[in-house]
Amino acid sequence: MKKGSPRTGVRGKVTRTNLPTEIRQDQILLAARKLFREKGYHGTSMQDIADAVGLQKGSLYLHITSKEDLLLDIVNRAHQDISEGLEAIYQLHLSPSEKLKQAIRHHTSFIARNREALWVLLEETRHLSPEKRKAVDTQLKRYTDIFASIIEEGMRIGEFRPLDYKIAAFSVLGMCNWLYRWYSKSGPLKPEEIADILSDIILVSLTARPDETPQPLDKRQ
Amino acid sequence: MKKGSPRTGVRGKVTRTNLPTEIRQDQILLAARKLFREKGYHGTSMQDIADAVGLQKGSLYLHITSKEDLLLDIVNRAHQDISEGLEAIYQLHLSPSEKLKQAIRHHTSFIARNREALWVLLEETRHLSPEKRKAVDTQLKRYTDIFASIIEEGMRIGEFRPLDYKIAAFSVLGMCNWLYRWYSKSGPLKPEEIADILSDIILVSLTARPDETPQPLDKRQ
Numbered sequence: 001m002k003k004g005s006p007r008t009g010v011r012g013k014v015t016r017t018n019l020p021t022e023i024r025q026d027q028i029l030l031a032a033r034k035l036f037r038e039k040g041y042h043g044t045s046m047q048d049i050a051d052a053v054g055l056q057k058g059s060l061y062l063h064i065t066s067k068e069d070l071l072l073d074i075v076n077r078a079h080q081d082i083s084e085g086l087e088a089i090y091q092l093h094l095s096p097s098e099k100l101k102q103a104i105r106h107h108t109s110f111i112a113r114n115r116e117a118l119w120v121l122l123e124e125t126r127h128l129s130p131e132k133r134k135a136v137d138t139q140l141k142r143y144t145d146i147f148a149s150i151i152e153e154g155m156r157i158g159e160f161r162p163l164d165y166k167i168a169a170f171s172v173l174g175m176c177n178w179l180y181r182w183y184s185k186s187g188p189l190k191p192e193e194i195a196d197i198l199s200d201i202i203l204v205s206l207t208a209r210p211d212e213t214p215q216p217l218d219k220r221q
Numbered sequence: 222m223k224k225g226s227p228r229t230g231v232r233g234k235v236t237r238t239n240l241p242t243e244i245r246q247d248q249i250l251l252a253a254r255k256l257f258r259e260k261g262y263h264g265t266s267m268q269d270i271a272d273a274v275g276l277q278k279g280s281l282y283l284h285i286t287s288k289e290d291l292l293l294d295i296v297n298r299a300h301q302d303i304s305e306g307l308e309a310i311y312q313l314h315l316s317p318s319e320k321l322k323q324a325i326r327h328h329t330s331f332i333a334r335n336r337e338a339l340w341v342l343l344e345e346t347r348h349l350s351p352e353k354r355k356a357v358d359t360q361l362k363r364y365t366d367i368f369a370s371i372i373e374e375g376m377r378i379g380e381f382r383p384l385d386y387k388i389a390a391f392s393v394l395g396m397c398n399w400l401y402r403w404y405s406k407s408g409p410l411k412p413e414e415i416a417d418i419l420s421d422i423i424l425v426s427l428t429a430r431p432d433e434t435p436q437p438l439d440k441r442q
Contacts, residue, residue, distance in 0.1 A: 201426045
Protein backbone atom coordinates (compact mmCIF):
# COMPACT_ATOMS: atom_id res chain seq x y z
CA MET A 1 0.00 0.00 0.00
CA LYS A 2 1.39 3.36 -0.95
CA LYS A 3 2.12 5.88 1.71
CA GLY A 4 -0.68 8.37 2.04
CA SER A 5 -3.33 6.04 0.63
CA PRO A 6 -6.27 5.23 2.88
CA ARG A 7 -5.80 2.23 5.13
CA THR A 8 -8.69 0.26 6.48
CA GLY A 9 -7.05 -0.41 9.79
CA VAL A 10 -5.74 3.07 10.32
CA ARG A 11 -7.70 5.96 11.77
CA GLY A 12 -7.60 9.54 10.58
CA LYS A 13 -6.44 11.27 7.46
CA VAL A 14 -2.82 10.83 6.51
CA THR A 15 -1.38 13.99 4.99
CA ARG A 16 2.11 15.17 4.17
CA THR A 17 2.09 17.48 7.11
CA ASN A 18 1.14 14.63 9.36
CA LEU A 19 4.36 12.68 9.04
CA PRO A 20 4.82 11.55 12.64
CA THR A 21 1.38 9.89 12.54
CA GLU A 22 2.27 8.09 9.35
CA ILE A 23 5.57 6.91 10.77
CA ARG A 24 3.75 5.74 13.88
CA GLN A 25 1.23 3.84 11.75
CA ASP A 26 4.00 2.14 9.78
CA GLN A 27 5.73 1.29 13.03
CA ILE A 28 2.53 -0.32 14.37
CA LEU A 29 2.02 -2.29 11.16
CA LEU A 30 5.58 -3.61 11.20
CA ALA A 31 5.38 -4.54 14.88
CA ALA A 32 2.05 -6.31 14.37
CA ARG A 33 3.41 -8.19 11.36
CA LYS A 34 6.38 -9.44 13.36
CA LEU A 35 4.11 -10.54 16.20
CA PHE A 36 1.60 -12.24 13.87
CA ARG A 37 4.49 -14.12 12.28
CA GLU A 38 5.89 -15.26 15.61
CA LYS A 39 2.80 -15.83 17.73
CA GLY A 40 0.03 -16.08 15.15
CA TYR A 41 -2.87 -13.65 14.76
CA HIS A 42 -4.89 -15.13 17.61
CA GLY A 43 -1.82 -15.50 19.81
CA THR A 44 -1.12 -11.76 19.56
CA SER A 45 -3.04 -9.38 21.80
CA MET A 46 -3.53 -5.66 21.34
CA GLN A 47 -1.48 -5.31 24.52
CA ASP A 48 1.43 -7.14 22.82
CA ILE A 49 1.27 -4.69 19.91
CA ALA A 50 1.04 -1.67 22.23
CA ASP A 51 4.05 -2.95 24.21
CA ALA A 52 6.06 -3.50 21.02
CA VAL A 53 5.69 0.15 19.97
CA GLY A 54 5.85 1.62 23.47
CA LEU A 55 2.26 2.88 23.63
CA GLN A 56 -0.53 2.42 26.14
CA LYS A 57 -3.20 0.08 24.83
CA GLY A 58 -5.71 2.96 24.88
CA SER A 59 -3.40 5.17 22.82
CA LEU A 60 -2.99 2.39 20.24
CA TYR A 61 -6.65 2.84 19.32
CA LEU A 62 -5.91 6.46 18.36
CA HIS A 63 -3.92 5.05 15.45
CA ILE A 64 -5.76 1.90 14.42
CA THR A 65 -9.34 0.65 14.32
CA SER A 66 -9.00 -3.06 15.14
CA LYS A 67 -6.63 -6.01 15.17
CA GLU A 68 -8.43 -7.55 12.22
CA ASP A 69 -8.07 -4.42 10.12
CA LEU A 70 -4.38 -4.35 10.99
CA LEU A 71 -4.07 -7.89 9.64
CA LEU A 72 -5.98 -6.88 6.52
CA ASP A 73 -3.63 -3.92 5.99
CA ILE A 74 -0.57 -6.14 6.38
CA VAL A 75 -1.94 -8.71 3.95
CA ASN A 76 -3.06 -6.12 1.39
CA ARG A 77 0.27 -4.35 1.52
CA ALA A 78 2.20 -7.60 1.01
CA HIS A 79 -0.05 -8.57 -1.85
CA GLN A 80 0.14 -5.21 -3.54
CA ASP A 81 3.92 -5.11 -3.27
CA ILE A 82 4.41 -8.54 -4.84
CA SER A 83 1.68 -8.10 -7.46
CA GLU A 84 2.91 -4.85 -8.93
CA GLY A 85 6.08 -6.51 -10.16
CA LEU A 86 4.31 -9.52 -11.63
CA GLU A 87 1.69 -7.42 -13.41
CA ALA A 88 4.48 -5.35 -14.98
CA ILE A 89 6.29 -8.47 -16.22
CA TYR A 90 3.03 -9.89 -17.56
CA GLN A 91 2.57 -6.80 -19.77
CA LEU A 92 6.06 -7.01 -21.32
CA HIS A 93 6.50 -8.04 -24.94
CA LEU A 94 8.51 -11.15 -24.26
CA SER A 95 8.31 -14.81 -25.16
CA PRO A 96 6.50 -16.99 -22.60
CA SER A 97 9.83 -18.61 -21.64
CA GLU A 98 11.45 -15.27 -20.97
CA LYS A 99 8.36 -13.99 -19.17
CA LEU A 100 8.20 -17.09 -16.97
CA LYS A 101 11.88 -16.74 -16.17
CA GLN A 102 11.40 -13.13 -15.10
CA ALA A 103 8.24 -13.96 -13.15
CA ILE A 104 10.05 -16.71 -11.22
CA ARG A 105 12.96 -14.39 -10.53
CA HIS A 106 10.64 -11.65 -9.30
CA HIS A 107 8.58 -14.01 -7.18
CA THR A 108 11.54 -15.82 -5.63
CA SER A 109 13.53 -12.68 -4.87
CA PHE A 110 10.51 -10.98 -3.33
CA ILE A 111 9.81 -13.93 -1.05
CA ALA A 112 13.43 -14.28 0.04
CA ARG A 113 13.51 -10.56 0.91
CA ASN A 114 10.04 -10.39 2.49
CA ARG A 115 9.64 -13.69 4.28
CA GLU A 116 7.79 -12.20 7.23
CA ALA A 117 5.21 -10.43 5.04
CA LEU A 118 4.69 -13.55 2.93
CA TRP A 119 4.38 -15.72 6.01
CA VAL A 120 1.57 -13.56 7.38
CA LEU A 121 -0.09 -13.32 3.95
CA LEU A 122 -0.02 -17.06 3.42
CA GLU A 123 -0.70 -18.35 6.92
CA GLU A 124 -2.75 -15.74 8.76
CA THR A 125 -5.18 -14.60 6.03
CA ARG A 126 -7.54 -17.42 7.01
CA HIS A 127 -8.23 -15.64 10.30
CA LEU A 128 -9.89 -12.71 8.52
CA SER A 129 -13.68 -12.71 8.49
CA PRO A 130 -15.07 -14.51 5.41
CA GLU A 131 -15.96 -11.29 3.60
CA LYS A 132 -12.52 -9.74 4.03
CA ARG A 133 -10.81 -13.03 3.24
CA LYS A 134 -12.74 -13.35 0.02
CA ALA A 135 -11.18 -10.18 -1.40
CA VAL A 136 -7.68 -11.42 -0.52
CA ASP A 137 -8.39 -14.86 -2.01
CA THR A 138 -9.51 -13.19 -5.25
CA GLN A 139 -6.22 -11.28 -5.40
CA LEU A 140 -4.23 -14.45 -4.75
CA LYS A 141 -6.16 -16.25 -7.47
CA ARG A 142 -5.32 -13.45 -9.93
CA TYR A 143 -1.64 -13.95 -9.09
CA THR A 144 -1.83 -17.69 -9.79
CA ASP A 145 -3.82 -17.02 -12.97
CA ILE A 146 -1.02 -14.88 -14.38
CA PHE A 147 1.46 -17.73 -13.99
CA ALA A 148 -1.06 -20.16 -15.52
CA SER A 149 -1.69 -17.79 -18.40
CA ILE A 150 2.02 -17.42 -19.22
CA ILE A 151 2.47 -21.20 -19.19
CA GLU A 152 -0.68 -21.79 -21.23
CA GLU A 153 0.51 -19.31 -23.86
CA GLY A 154 3.87 -21.08 -24.01
CA MET A 155 2.10 -24.37 -24.67
CA ARG A 156 -0.22 -22.82 -27.25
CA ILE A 157 2.63 -21.45 -29.36
CA GLY A 158 4.71 -24.61 -28.92
CA GLU A 159 7.46 -23.20 -26.72
CA PHE A 160 6.41 -25.45 -23.86
CA ARG A 161 5.48 -29.11 -24.04
CA PRO A 162 1.85 -30.07 -23.46
CA LEU A 163 0.99 -30.44 -19.78
CA ASP A 164 -1.85 -29.49 -17.48
CA TYR A 165 -0.97 -25.79 -17.33
CA LYS A 166 -2.91 -25.17 -14.12
CA ILE A 167 -1.04 -27.92 -12.28
CA ALA A 168 2.18 -26.59 -13.81
CA ALA A 169 1.38 -23.10 -12.45
CA PHE A 170 0.64 -24.45 -8.97
CA SER A 171 3.90 -26.39 -9.17
CA VAL A 172 5.96 -23.34 -10.07
CA LEU A 173 4.33 -21.28 -7.33
CA GLY A 174 4.62 -24.05 -4.75
CA MET A 175 8.28 -24.52 -5.53
CA CYS A 176 8.97 -20.78 -5.20
CA ASN A 177 6.59 -20.08 -2.31
CA TRP A 178 8.27 -22.75 -0.21
CA LEU A 179 11.19 -20.38 0.18
CA TYR A 180 9.30 -18.56 2.90
CA ARG A 181 9.79 -21.71 4.96
CA TRP A 182 13.37 -22.70 4.23
CA TYR A 183 15.27 -19.65 2.99
CA SER A 184 17.85 -18.19 5.31
CA LYS A 185 19.72 -14.94 4.81
CA SER A 186 22.78 -16.59 6.28
CA GLY A 187 22.69 -19.41 3.69
CA PRO A 188 25.29 -19.68 0.91
CA LEU A 189 23.07 -18.48 -1.95
CA LYS A 190 21.66 -15.06 -2.78
CA PRO A 191 17.95 -14.83 -3.68
CA GLU A 192 18.82 -14.30 -7.37
CA GLU A 193 21.05 -17.37 -7.42
CA ILE A 194 18.23 -19.46 -5.97
CA ALA A 195 15.83 -17.91 -8.49
CA ASP A 196 18.15 -18.96 -11.32
CA ILE A 197 18.19 -22.58 -10.09
CA LEU A 198 14.40 -22.73 -9.70
CA SER A 199 13.93 -21.09 -13.07
CA ASP A 200 16.32 -23.62 -14.62
CA ILE A 201 14.48 -26.58 -13.04
CA ILE A 202 11.16 -25.35 -14.42
CA LEU A 203 12.29 -24.16 -17.86
CA VAL A 204 14.26 -27.32 -18.61
CA SER A 205 11.16 -29.32 -17.75
CA LEU A 206 8.60 -27.24 -19.63
CA THR A 207 10.57 -26.42 -22.77
CA ALA A 208 9.42 -28.39 -25.80
CA ARG A 209 12.18 -30.36 -27.51
CA PRO A 210 12.43 -30.33 -31.29
CA ASP A 211 13.17 -34.07 -31.38
CA GLU A 212 9.95 -34.91 -29.58
CA THR A 213 6.72 -35.59 -31.43
CA PRO A 214 4.14 -33.05 -30.31
CA GLN A 215 1.24 -34.59 -28.45
CA PRO A 216 -2.30 -33.24 -28.38
CA LEU A 217 -3.10 -31.04 -25.41
CA ASP A 218 -5.09 -32.61 -22.62
CA LYS A 219 -8.84 -32.06 -23.05
CA ARG A 220 -9.10 -30.06 -19.87
CA GLN A 221 -6.65 -27.56 -21.29
CA MET B 222 1.20 -42.68 16.29
CA LYS B 223 0.15 -46.28 16.66
CA LYS B 224 -2.83 -47.13 18.79
CA GLY B 225 -1.79 -48.30 22.22
CA SER B 226 1.49 -46.41 22.16
CA PRO B 227 1.98 -43.75 24.83
CA ARG B 228 0.79 -40.26 23.90
CA THR B 229 2.26 -37.20 25.50
CA GLY B 230 -1.00 -35.33 25.53
CA VAL B 231 -3.15 -38.17 26.75
CA ARG B 232 -3.60 -39.19 30.36
CA GLY B 233 -3.66 -42.75 31.65
CA LYS B 234 -2.60 -46.08 30.28
CA VAL B 235 -4.20 -47.15 27.05
CA THR B 236 -4.81 -50.91 26.99
CA ARG B 237 -6.79 -53.23 24.77
CA THR B 238 -9.48 -53.58 27.41
CA ASN B 239 -9.76 -49.81 27.58
CA LEU B 240 -11.23 -49.27 24.13
CA PRO B 241 -13.84 -46.61 24.91
CA THR B 242 -11.13 -44.38 26.40
CA GLU B 243 -8.98 -44.89 23.35
CA ILE B 244 -11.84 -44.03 21.04
CA ARG B 245 -12.57 -40.93 23.12
CA GLN B 246 -8.93 -39.88 22.87
CA ASP B 247 -8.94 -40.30 19.11
CA GLN B 248 -12.15 -38.32 18.94
CA ILE B 249 -10.58 -35.48 20.94
CA LEU B 250 -7.48 -35.49 18.76
CA LEU B 251 -9.52 -35.33 15.55
CA ALA B 252 -11.76 -32.57 16.90
CA ALA B 253 -8.76 -30.54 18.05
CA ARG B 254 -7.05 -31.00 14.69
CA LYS B 255 -10.10 -29.70 12.85
CA LEU B 256 -10.31 -26.70 15.17
CA PHE B 257 -6.58 -25.92 14.95
CA ARG B 258 -6.87 -26.03 11.17
CA GLU B 259 -9.86 -23.69 11.11
CA LYS B 260 -9.17 -21.29 13.95
CA GLY B 261 -5.46 -21.76 14.58
CA TYR B 262 -3.90 -23.15 17.75
CA HIS B 263 -4.20 -19.90 19.69
CA GLY B 264 -7.69 -19.24 18.35
CA THR B 265 -8.93 -22.56 19.75
CA SER B 266 -9.86 -22.76 23.44
CA MET B 267 -10.16 -25.87 25.58
CA GLN B 268 -13.86 -24.97 25.78
CA ASP B 269 -14.09 -25.19 21.95
CA ILE B 270 -12.56 -28.67 22.04
CA ALA B 271 -14.83 -29.80 24.90
CA ASP B 272 -17.88 -28.50 23.01
CA ALA B 273 -16.81 -30.28 19.82
CA VAL B 274 -16.75 -33.68 21.55
CA GLY B 275 -19.71 -33.04 23.86
CA LEU B 276 -17.77 -33.02 27.13
CA GLN B 277 -17.59 -30.59 30.01
CA LYS B 278 -14.29 -28.70 30.04
CA GLY B 279 -13.42 -30.33 33.39
CA SER B 280 -14.06 -33.81 31.98
CA LEU B 281 -11.80 -33.07 29.01
CA TYR B 282 -8.85 -32.96 31.41
CA LEU B 283 -9.57 -36.56 32.39
CA HIS B 284 -8.47 -37.51 28.88
CA ILE B 285 -5.74 -35.05 28.01
CA THR B 286 -2.99 -33.17 29.80
CA SER B 287 -2.84 -29.83 27.96
CA LYS B 288 -3.68 -28.09 24.71
CA GLU B 289 -0.01 -27.94 23.79
CA ASP B 290 0.44 -31.69 24.25
CA LEU B 291 -2.63 -32.23 22.09
CA LEU B 292 -0.97 -30.19 19.34
CA LEU B 293 2.24 -32.18 19.80
CA ASP B 294 0.30 -35.46 19.47
CA ILE B 295 -1.42 -34.27 16.29
CA VAL B 296 1.87 -33.14 14.77
CA ASN B 297 3.74 -36.31 15.77
CA ARG B 298 1.00 -38.54 14.43
CA ALA B 299 0.92 -36.70 11.08
CA HIS B 300 4.68 -36.88 10.84
CA GLN B 301 4.87 -40.54 11.73
CA ASP B 302 2.17 -41.45 9.22
CA ILE B 303 3.85 -39.65 6.31
CA SER B 304 7.38 -40.70 7.28
CA GLU B 305 6.77 -44.44 7.47
CA GLY B 306 5.98 -44.58 3.76
CA LEU B 307 8.97 -42.50 2.74
CA GLU B 308 11.40 -44.44 4.90
CA ALA B 309 10.14 -47.69 3.31
CA ILE B 310 10.64 -46.31 -0.21
CA TYR B 311 14.11 -45.05 0.71
CA GLN B 312 15.16 -48.59 1.68
CA LEU B 313 14.03 -50.16 -1.61
CA HIS B 314 16.57 -51.41 -4.14
CA LEU B 315 15.57 -49.06 -6.93
CA SER B 316 17.28 -46.54 -9.17
CA PRO B 317 17.22 -42.94 -7.87
CA SER B 318 14.77 -42.00 -10.67
CA GLU B 319 12.36 -44.73 -9.70
CA LYS B 320 12.82 -44.00 -6.01
CA LEU B 321 12.15 -40.30 -6.54
CA LYS B 322 9.06 -41.10 -8.59
CA GLN B 323 7.70 -43.30 -5.82
CA ALA B 324 8.62 -40.77 -3.13
CA ILE B 325 6.77 -37.99 -5.00
CA ARG B 326 3.76 -40.24 -5.49
CA HIS B 327 3.71 -41.18 -1.82
CA HIS B 328 4.18 -37.61 -0.63
CA THR B 329 1.61 -36.09 -3.00
CA SER B 330 -1.05 -38.72 -2.36
CA PHE B 331 -0.60 -38.47 1.38
CA ILE B 332 -0.98 -34.71 1.35
CA ALA B 333 -4.05 -34.76 -0.88
CA ARG B 334 -5.68 -37.29 1.44
CA ASN B 335 -4.56 -35.71 4.72
CA ARG B 336 -4.71 -31.99 4.08
CA GLU B 337 -5.97 -31.14 7.54
CA ALA B 338 -3.19 -33.07 9.29
CA LEU B 339 -0.53 -31.55 7.01
CA TRP B 340 -1.95 -28.07 7.49
CA VAL B 341 -1.63 -28.35 11.26
CA LEU B 342 1.82 -29.94 10.98
CA LEU B 343 3.12 -27.22 8.68
CA GLU B 344 1.42 -24.13 10.08
CA GLU B 345 0.80 -24.72 13.78
CA THR B 346 4.04 -26.45 14.85
CA ARG B 347 5.63 -23.05 15.44
CA HIS B 348 3.29 -22.54 18.42
CA LEU B 349 4.90 -25.40 20.34
CA SER B 350 7.40 -24.44 23.00
CA PRO B 351 10.97 -24.27 21.60
CA GLU B 352 11.98 -27.60 23.14
CA LYS B 353 9.03 -29.52 21.71
CA ARG B 354 9.31 -27.76 18.38
CA LYS B 355 12.94 -28.72 18.11
CA ALA B 356 12.10 -32.44 18.05
CA VAL B 357 9.50 -31.87 15.31
CA ASP B 358 11.91 -29.73 13.29
CA THR B 359 14.50 -32.52 13.49
CA GLN B 360 11.95 -35.00 12.12
CA LEU B 361 11.00 -32.62 9.30
CA LYS B 362 14.66 -32.14 8.45
CA ARG B 363 15.13 -35.91 8.22
CA TYR B 364 12.24 -36.02 5.74
CA THR B 365 13.84 -33.35 3.54
CA ASP B 366 17.22 -35.06 3.85
CA ILE B 367 15.81 -38.29 2.36
CA PHE B 368 14.66 -36.42 -0.74
CA ALA B 369 18.02 -34.64 -0.97
CA SER B 370 19.85 -37.93 -0.58
CA ILE B 371 17.89 -39.64 -3.40
CA ILE B 372 18.55 -36.68 -5.72
CA GLU B 373 22.22 -36.50 -4.74
CA GLU B 374 22.66 -40.21 -5.47
CA GLY B 375 21.01 -39.74 -8.87
CA MET B 376 23.51 -37.00 -9.67
CA ARG B 377 26.44 -39.03 -8.39
CA ILE B 378 25.72 -42.00 -10.65
CA GLY B 379 24.86 -39.76 -13.63
CA GLU B 380 21.11 -40.42 -13.79
CA PHE B 381 20.38 -36.79 -12.93
CA ARG B 382 22.07 -33.72 -14.32
CA PRO B 383 24.30 -31.70 -12.00
CA LEU B 384 22.35 -29.21 -9.90
CA ASP B 385 22.33 -27.99 -6.31
CA TYR B 386 20.71 -31.11 -4.89
CA LYS B 387 19.55 -29.38 -1.71
CA ILE B 388 17.72 -26.68 -3.65
CA ALA B 389 16.33 -29.39 -5.92
CA ALA B 390 15.00 -31.26 -2.86
CA PHE B 391 13.38 -28.12 -1.46
CA SER B 392 11.87 -27.52 -4.90
CA VAL B 393 10.37 -30.98 -5.13
CA LEU B 394 8.98 -30.75 -1.61
CA GLY B 395 7.65 -27.22 -2.11
CA MET B 396 5.94 -28.21 -5.32
CA CYS B 397 4.28 -31.21 -3.65
CA ASN B 398 3.62 -29.60 -0.26
CA TRP B 399 1.72 -26.78 -1.90
CA LEU B 400 -1.10 -29.22 -2.53
CA TYR B 401 -2.25 -28.75 1.05
CA ARG B 402 -3.20 -25.23 -0.04
CA TRP B 403 -4.78 -25.76 -3.45
CA TYR B 404 -5.94 -29.36 -3.73
CA SER B 405 -9.68 -29.96 -3.70
CA LYS B 406 -11.38 -33.33 -3.50
CA SER B 407 -14.01 -32.03 -5.88
CA GLY B 408 -11.38 -31.11 -8.51
CA PRO B 409 -11.06 -33.05 -11.78
CA LEU B 410 -7.88 -34.96 -10.89
CA LYS B 411 -7.26 -37.80 -8.44
CA PRO B 412 -4.25 -37.51 -6.11
CA GLU B 413 -2.35 -40.15 -8.13
CA GLU B 414 -2.98 -38.28 -11.39
CA ILE B 415 -1.61 -35.09 -9.85
CA ALA B 416 1.34 -37.07 -8.47
CA ASP B 417 2.10 -38.33 -11.99
CA ILE B 418 2.14 -34.79 -13.39
CA LEU B 419 4.39 -33.47 -10.61
CA SER B 420 6.66 -36.47 -10.95
CA ASP B 421 6.83 -35.90 -14.72
CA ILE B 422 7.70 -32.20 -14.27
CA ILE B 423 10.54 -33.06 -11.89
CA LEU B 424 11.92 -36.15 -13.63
CA VAL B 425 11.98 -34.52 -17.08
CA SER B 426 13.92 -31.66 -15.55
CA LEU B 427 16.39 -33.67 -13.50
CA THR B 428 17.11 -36.53 -15.89
CA ALA B 429 20.54 -36.25 -17.52
CA ARG B 430 20.43 -36.29 -21.32
CA PRO B 431 22.97 -38.40 -23.21
CA ASP B 432 23.54 -35.59 -25.74
CA GLU B 433 24.58 -33.16 -23.03
CA THR B 434 28.16 -32.81 -21.90
CA PRO B 435 28.35 -33.54 -18.18
CA GLN B 436 29.40 -30.56 -16.12
CA PRO B 437 31.31 -30.71 -12.85
CA LEU B 438 29.15 -30.61 -9.74
CA ASP B 439 28.97 -27.36 -7.88
CA LYS B 440 31.58 -27.08 -5.14
CA ARG B 441 28.97 -26.89 -2.41
CA GLN B 442 27.70 -30.34 -3.38
